[in-house]
Amino acid sequence: MSDLIAVTGATGGLGGRIARRLAQAGVRQRLVVRDPSRAPRLDGAEIAQAPYEDPSAFAAALDGAGVLMLISATEHPDRVALHTAAVDAAVAAGVPRIVYTSFLGAGPECTFTFGRDHWHTERHIEETGVGFTFLRDSLYLDFLENMIGDDGVIRGPAGEGRFAPVARADVAAVAATILQDPADHQGVTYDLTGPDLLTMTDIARILSEARGSSVTFENETLDEAYASRERYGAPEWAVAGWVTSYAAVGAGELDVVTDHVEKVTGHPPLTLTQVLRA
Incomplete structure (x- = not known):
């Protein structure tokens, strides 16, 4: 099998971290991006331009790759169609394995609406018969500060639900490890x-300590959550994703801690305090 690794999303926060880790390991990689001008310049990395929705360009960009790191597309109303097109192009190009970034608890009826997209993508990958590994990430530790409003309040229908958010650095470390020896993780x-x-109240307390200013959590009902986000003028599907990310926490669907980061990488995952200090 070819040792060339194709990486999508390298202009983003997760894909960029994965690409940099692979470069540090000295492996051959091809960064498949929409905008080559934004791609990181890394030793041993080629750059190819191809969006998910252009099957011929995407397949050409994957020519000769032994494994594809498929970063889930930016939130989009037709996200599953984008993923399906990318997967089909990869199979047509003869890529034997796909590593896909999914979401913890992905399912056809999970509370988090974007998690349903991930479930449908996983099923399509399996149905093609291509080799695969799925990385079902919890919410990101390094996104939590973005949930704070201008008034220092995190608002959402999360109640006292608990979840164990993960650092993108740890997801990148897992992905980079798997990509260098994908056969060992086949079908996992x-x-x-x-x-x-942590509850959202716990997170608000930790953020307060790190920032030196008050951060609090205000639980909302679903109706209140949708109403408080109307001012953004975002499409309904986007607002539903924002609101249901909190609701999934409140429903207990993310109430799990695993040892999978340490199992793959050999080191324990980062805590929220460590991420904030970094």
Whole structure:
């Protein structure tokens, strides 16, 4: 099998971290991006331009690759169609394995609406018969600060639900390890979490300590959550994703801690305090 690794999403926070780790390991990789001008310049990395929705360009960009790191597309109303097109192009190009970033608890009726997209993508990958590994990530530790409003309040229908958010650095470390020896992880689904189960109240307290200013959590009903986000003027599907990410926490669907980060990488996952200090 070819040792060339194709990586999508290298202009983003997760794909970029994966690409940099692979470069540090000295492996051959091809960064498949929409905008080559934004791609990181890394030793041993080629750059190819191809969006998910252009099957011929995407297949050409994957020519000769032994494994594809498929970063899930940016939130989009037709996200599953984008993923399906990318997967089919990879199979047409003869790529024997796909590593896909999914979501913890992905299912056809899970509370988090974007998690349903991930489930449908997983099923399509399996149905093609291509080799696969799924990385089901919890919410990201390094996104939590973005949930704070201008008034220092995190609002959402999460109640006292617990979850164990994971650092993107840890997801990248897992992915880079798997990509360098994908046969050892064939057909495996990893649930990637941080080390600590936290409520939104816990998170607000930790953020307050790190920032030196008050951060609080205000629980909302579903109706209140949708109403408080109307001012953004975002499409309904996007607002539903934002709101249901909190609701999934409140429903207990993310209430799990695993050892999968340490199992793959050999080191324990980062805590929220460690991420904030970094």
